[in-house]
Amino acid sequence: MSASRTARDRARAELTREIKDEARRQLAEEGPVKLSLRSVARELGMVSSALYRYFPSRDDLVTALIIDAYNSLGDAAEKGATGDDPRTRWLTGCAAIREWAKERPHEYALIYGSPIPGYKAPQATVAAAARVPLLLIGLVQEAWEAGTLTPAFPGPPLTSGLQAQVMGLAEQVAVEVPPEALTRAIVAWTQLFGMISFELFGQLVGSVDPTDEFFAHTSQQMADFIGLPARS
């Protein structure tokens, strides 16, 4: 019960949030590499050593930001993927992911951009990171179970090693779809984020920029490729 929490607890929770909020603000200006405890503390009117009551080190603060970012994206994707059929949920989900990324380009870069030199992401980040791919795989599974999964073209056969990897992955995430279908989902996943990264990181400037129509086009085409049928 929240009434049972002491004033100290509430103050701690609130300050923890304020520290992360200020850190996110600085992330947008300086990037994760130059994110500085001292300047976060300064901005909050505290002395820098006080932050060590909340995060044992700078890297732990970065980890918290990473986990928050993955979860924020996971929430946005799960809430955004709406519609009656898997194809519609795929299309709305892709759009929601892109929207999230465009609103928070620096949080996006934090999780999908260059690795931070000298920083090693702890195990604690992986569950949050898995949410989006699991969502996409779930859509494929739905269509498979409904018997409507119909890829636009067969594509090359899986080599034996790839098939083994993908079947291991299917078991690991407790999903029952043919390895070809799961492979397509992974391909689409890399395609989706490849497109978003190119848009946000400036590679598309001067070609398909603004990118809205290109993104919509490619999302549909990925749906065809995966085999999510248009509503009949």
Add this chain to the structure above:
Amino acid sequence: MSASRTARDRARAELTREIKDEARRQLAEEGPVKLSLRSVARELGMVSSALYRYFPSRDDLVTALIIDAYNSLGDAAEKGATGDDPRTRWLTGCAAIREWAKERPHEYALIYGSPIPGYKAPQATVAAAARVPLLLIGLVQEAWEAGTLTPAFPGPPLTSGLQAQVMGLAEQVAVEVPPEALTRAIVAWTQLFGMISFELFGQLVGSVDPTDEFFAHTSQQMADFIGLPARS
């Protein structure tokens, strides 16, 4: 003629190269954000202010590294894309790009990773950056001119805005292929680099990792998608 170059000229060219080499070494350890003129100078046994004879500022050194990286990748891709038909050149080109990236992950991250906060890439980088996409588009044009371009599936129709963007791009790069074909090339380009980024940045750990077979599979499938025919 190289004989006409003075000793001063040769010394300057050599030191410029040594500065960039040392900077690349530090790029691998610290990343572009923490790359430091002082520490490059220190490692070279010079005083930090001496570097200003070679690069007017830290950002200019970074720009030089970016242009070198794009050109190094451009060379690797152009040299690697060999074979009698466009499909083979596509497959070998993709493999060469990936190899380059795996050998120089930090140079890859410099050009295809997160933007560097506070750094604005000057116009001088765009020609070098365009080499890889132009190479890929060139393959599509070859197949088109040979009359062998046969996409695996039609895909959604282009919306009018997208068609206009793509036709504008075709004109800009002086290429004569239908907008649908050029759009496919751009899609494959984002797919290709999305996959490489995911591999290098650690998103594929625990799924299709090692990524060799997945990459080979997807490259072929992209060739099908673009419409580069298997050798007949």
Add this chain to the structure above:
DNA sequence: TGTACATCAGTGAACGCGCGTTCACTGATGTAC
């Protein structure tokens, strides 16, 4: 309900370190006559 003690948040000084850029300068290399 009141008191004694334990827990915790925040302070301020310190350690040891780093950075980009400017400037007046020395001495070597290159060039024009």
Add this chain to the structure above:
DNA sequence: TGTACATCAGTGAACGCGCGTTCACTGATGTAC
């Protein structure tokens, strides 16, 4: 070919700034009896 002058490379000091982390401490909040 020799000399005077101009160009350039590299020095060393300085400016003004930043960082993460540790530690002994004060004073407020919470808890057990």
